[in-house]
Amino acid sequence: MKFTEEHEWLRVEGDVVVVGITEHAAEQLGDIVFVDLPDTGTEVTKDEEIVVIESVKAASDILAPIDGEIVEVNGALEDAPSTVNEDPIGGGWIFKIKASDASQMDDYMDEAAYKEFIG
């Protein structure tokens, strides 16, 4: 798994990359009440705001971590957004992206570096 400074995690599964937010981010956001998912088929650019997570506190943007095409979104979050709090790196995944340039992932942190990053 790779981690971004925006507190997203990326996991390669075959030819797609699964993306979610880290446990640390989920804790900071508080109880999540709504996830505004992108449409599948959307072409996205790295650092583009593509998802909005609404918690009891505020709305937060989730950025596309890499260039590519959104090939699947986690529709289960529409009815059960709290899954992102309960199981952020499992059932709380948010979208799957087909990378147009997988080397963009190389700069991201591994788990040890991320743990150090969040202190």
Add this chain to the structure above:
Amino acid sequence: MSELRQTPLNALHKELGGKMVPFAGYEMPVQYGLGVMKEHQHTRASAGLFDVSHMGQVIVRHADGYAGAAKAMESLVPVSLLALGEKRQRYGFFTNEEGGILDDLMLANRVDHLFVVVNAACKEADIAHMRAGLEGCEIEEIEGRALLALQGPASEGVLEPIAPGCDAMRFMDVGIFASDYGELWISRSGYTGEDGYEISVPDEHAEAFARALLAHDAVEPIGLGARDSLRLEGGLCLYGNDIDTTTSPVEASLNWAIQKVRRRGGDREGGFPGAARILDELENGASRARVGLRPESRAPMREGTHLYKEAEGGDPVGSITSGAFGPTIEGPMSMGYVSSELAAEGTKLFGEVRGKRQPVTVAAMPFTSANFKR
């Protein structure tokens, strides 16, 4: 950054895991370990303890006792205070010459004086306003007393052993009770839409008193986050968001707080700042109204969201002043102002969220049914 003030419960908040944030010049807990959602639900199901010591407590005295203080105060608020019974409390607001709202407050008849509780952010201005405007009155800002709110259906059972007799109080009764924690000034009220109490306790007993309440399994400490979602579900205004100097009481749909005796044709008609506008709006209506709003999707529509009549085009017909997710109603809720002709319950409007217009319906408030002990 200027130094934040602390309440007498500051150390206890930190010990309990409170996440502290600046609020109205004070360091206050926004949430504890349970988190906003569970704290909210616990308050409605059982009981929640809130530190509201940042609010201002003021005693207004007059040579003629309560009646003298009440008569003077009627020159600053459009509320009937002379008719308020002994040991009874009433909601009201200071108005300005333009008919806007300077602050909202609680006013209590404590037999030989008038007791007032005002918002933290406004308290200095309110006290100056009272000193300048209340003829023949002595204004005492109470120092050295914390203010706690115990809210939720289990509150009565928790407080009764500490303050025997408080179980007989009805909604908006006030009383002074001797206790192991010094003299408690208790009102059966709050700002969550639940039954409960607000309790003023001497600073030196505040922490022990809070610990005694928290010792009950029924009671959890609750932060400002859940206080906000609870009051919004209860349809209650937050000063600075939903009401301010630019909103009149009639626009704010607070007509119920202005008794007939202060209205046109009443025995004590007018005589408060902004009366010309407010009395006119009471008779003829205002151009806009504060309403409840329920978004159709799960996405909350927050403060500042513009409202439109149509899915596309046109100018805004209003905007949202408070919006959040309601844990009890399990959905988003907002309040805001719309043109009066669009204020009827069931009116379909659109709120623009992140550039997309989303359907929203004008709805009755409170969003949850209030559980006061009448």
